[in-house]
Amino acid sequence: MLTPAFLTLLVGMLLGQRFKVLILVPSILIILMFAIGAMIAGVAPGTVALTATAAIACLQIGYLVGTGLHYLWLTVRENRLRRPVNSRPARAAR
Numbered sequence: 001m002l003t004p005a006f007l008t009l010l011v012g013m014l015l016g017q018r019f020k021v022l023i024l025v026p027s028i029l030i031i032l033m034f035a036i037g038a039m040i041a042g043v044a045p046g047t048v049a050l051t052a053t054a055a056i057a058c059l060q061i062g063y064l065v066g067t068g069l070h071y072l073w074l075t076v077r078e079n080r081l082r083r084p085v086n087s088r089p090a091r092a093a094r
Helices: 002-018 021-041 045-082
Strands: none
Touching: 002 021, 002 045, 021 045
16 A cells, blocks of 8 residues: 555656646546556455545645645746856955
């Protein structure tokens, strides 16, 4: 159960840095399709439901973290561009 959760957390972070929130809809549908496939294959429904729920929650949390990292990176980059080229601190006179 930890592996799908961790993988969807990473996928959510990647999606959050690149796409808008509507990308979560097809991503969640893909997770649900895998869950239905696992139930058809004979895995216990309770296990499938718990794993799918954890994967969907981790996908959404990863998306939020990825979006936050993206905006943090943009803010740092913008501050670097606004700083003058010769903005080193002045040396103390001896």
